[in-house]
Amino acid sequence: MLPPTKGPPTSIKDIDIDVLEDTLSFYIRSINLAVSRDLDEKLEGLDVARGTGKITTLFLVDGNPGIRPSTIAKLILKDRSATGRLVDQMEEHGLLFRETSADDSRAQELYITEKGHELAERVRGIVTRQSREFFSDISDEEHKLLIDILRRTYRRVAAQS
Amino acid sequence: MLPPTKGPPTSIKDIDIDVLEDTLSFYIRSINLAVSRDLDEKLEGLDVARGTGKITTLFLVDGNPGIRPSTIAKLILKDRSATGRLVDQMEEHGLLFRETSADDSRAQELYITEKGHELAERVRGIVTRQSREFFSDISDEEHKLLIDILRRTYRRVAAQS
């Protein structure tokens, strides 16, 4: 008979995390912490590190010339206020510039700069590699599956905001 | 022939998010924002809302009497400093209490209180339901699959910290 395993559990493997063991949101939230930290390291010093949204914004402006801050806000799941400040930062860093829309003078159109475009180029590689490396214990097949499923969820959430 | 779709893209569906479209970390990070917000709403006023870690800590202490702050730190992927403050809060709210370990007077053992146990009971239901509802567009089969995969990743990450 094994010795009674009472008393403070010490090894991480013996720990019971209760219903979280089968709770998807728990894994999403936890892995988010880890993957975001890892990504920040890889982006160190790049004008685009820290927080969600900068990278997405960079790509959005690079690939969709004239896109508006409010559209970006919906896609990065932040409010206009936060998005505005984010655009401020990126403008200060010379990654993009604003223009008032000709159609609607309330709105702005965002355009990438040369510097921004170059950064996008660099970041493209870093981000792709980082994600694949971080999740390297997941097979290609599973990886594809995960993305297909989570993409649906993301689209649903982004669409309704 | 369709009219040229040049000019500022307006509908979210037409937007190109570049390589992020196939980047798992992007989905994890984005969905994390949404699912965390949704969860916070469901937990409103419950001593356990906001930030990652409180819920996990509550369950850990409830299910693993005598568990140490440093063990919790590894599981919630925070440093001891942040974990300590988190335990402070929960102690102030009367959810758990500390005792100095008899074996090692540097270490503490954490125990749940009656109030903490009751809260755990409530939160168990809320958390499970919230996750399943949030991801309700995912089939049971896919859901199971996702969890199995992400659990591996979480364990790997938690183990090495």
Added chain:
DNA sequence: GAAAATAGTTGCATTTGTCCACTATCCGTC
């Protein structure tokens, strides 16, 4: 017994985001 490692605490700084109110502008309707 001395050095190195570990547990926890605290101060500090930084970041980040949310809420709310305010202005300018556009849209639809009477």
Added chain:
DNA sequence: GACGGATAGTGGACAAATGCAACTATTTTC
């Protein structure tokens, strides 16, 4: 074409969380 309601962007105040580094107290190692 004037008015009310929605929408775009901005700015301020505020709350919170978290990470780092330094420091104390113990324990472990050699």
